[in-house]
Amino acid sequence: MKNILSTSSLNIGYKSKKGVTTIAENLNLNLEAGKLITLIGANGIGKSTLLRTITGIQKPLSGNVYLNERNISDYQPLELAQNLSLVLTEKLPPSNLSVFELVALGRQPYTNWVDKLSDEDVVKVQEALSLTQIEHLASKKHFQISDGQLQKVLIARALAQDTPLIILDEPTTHLDLLHKVSLFKLLKKLTQETQKCILFSTHDIDLAIQLSDEMIMMTPENIVQDQPCNLISNGSFSNLFKDEHIIFDAEKGKFIVT
């Protein structure tokens, strides 16, 4: 499988006047095309820092991030936008954008200076709408639809950006079980049908174990990347939460509260 993003001896963390705070050291991660990869870890462990570093928003303390075999820090903003798209957790500012217009904004890296959509752009937007099955919402305003629908719209926007890699920050938060499952399945379907690589952070570990191709698990000691079945068999999940009341049941493949 083709490697889309990889890191080599990457150290992540923050530099401030008081000194250097290291969050994780010597990371060698590989994100391959056509795979759905989930990033899990307790709150405050540094998932966001990791995502910020591999998307080039934040500089690594040391080591490198390679996107398509090229150092991510060498990318111009526009080139980067054509190779990597994001779905963020932040609330959208108030605007009158319709769903179609919002998805069409994903075409910005390709449009001319007045932001005019070409025929090809319109085709890509339509494709994104149909892949996420939200064609019926196209003319609605983005503030008129439910959270679950909005999340799909934001994913459609990332699809319209037409990048080999999509990274989502906790897309399943605020959704009920039904919509969580349908979102997971949608992302899974997208990786299979479009051969994109999708990486997303989540707290829905049970679902992640069942549906993701690979998982990146962050604990204070280390960060491991492997297939869910391997992580279960080598007992990695029992280190995820440092709490005696939460135990991982390897047979059922889920966490149990005692």
Add this chain to the structure above:
Amino acid sequence: MFFASISLGSVTIPLKDVVASLTGGQATKSTWEYIIINYRLPKAITAVLVGTGLSMSGLLMQTLFRNPLAGPYVLGLSSGASLGVAFVILGAGFLPSFLSVIALSSYGIVLASTLGSTLVLFLVLVVSQRLRDTMAILIVGLMFGSFTTAIVSVLTYFSTAEQLQKFTFWSMGNLGNLSWTTIVILTFCVGIGLLLSAKSIKPLNALLLGENYAKSMGLNFKQARLVIIFATSILSGAITAFAGPIAFVGLAVPHIAKLTFQTSNHTILFWSTLFFGSIIMLFCDIVSQMPGFDVTLPINAVTSIIGAPVVIWLLVRKRNFK
């Protein structure tokens, strides 16, 4: 509307003479021709420049600051201009007499106003480099507004009735009294501002999803923000200098455009804001000099009388206030 603005005024001039004067022909009375060419035509052009410029800077700020209540006042640029003018008019008494004559000329006032708004522009730019949060810049702008109001009221306390009257007249706004030379300068400034705004259409669309999404779509945010702030400053700075601080147009017009077209697409908003900006300013101008009345109302009062209810109406219909 442009034509109506030229045709209507305290002196009644027949339509065919208006047309004759404009097309270079001979009007029945030479005074009529003089009024049209040297008073009403410049005033109508100024109205268009002021209306489009202020409205456009309002549109830019509302999107940049993600705040529907942003307008040219919010960055504190108009306040800065007022402060400059207040210093000149109200503080002229402290200057030696020959200096105060220069300061009180219309050029002195324009210079002071431009200096004032440029000063605030630099302050805002410094703040925007240090604070990454756009909300913080907004608050700094508001604070600067209150600060200048306070300074102005201190100055008022020490000034004579005559000085006070002069300052009050300036602060009521005036579209007339502009010579052809000053109109050329104003046109140049507004032209630059509008060109930069047109260049910002795409970044503005990206910013509808917020800063981080905009960056992820390949936007050079710092550069785009600088262009937008500069366009805003040159538009509102130049206009305030020449026509006084004109209220509400910058705030209300972009909303009228957004409500009419029910869109956030800045390509459409750009043209509709230009359109509504000039129409509304010309309308306010006609109202301010109603035919049949000898008095000309201050333009700032007219824009406020029309603009304030529009803003309240917008707030009440909050669902559409996006």
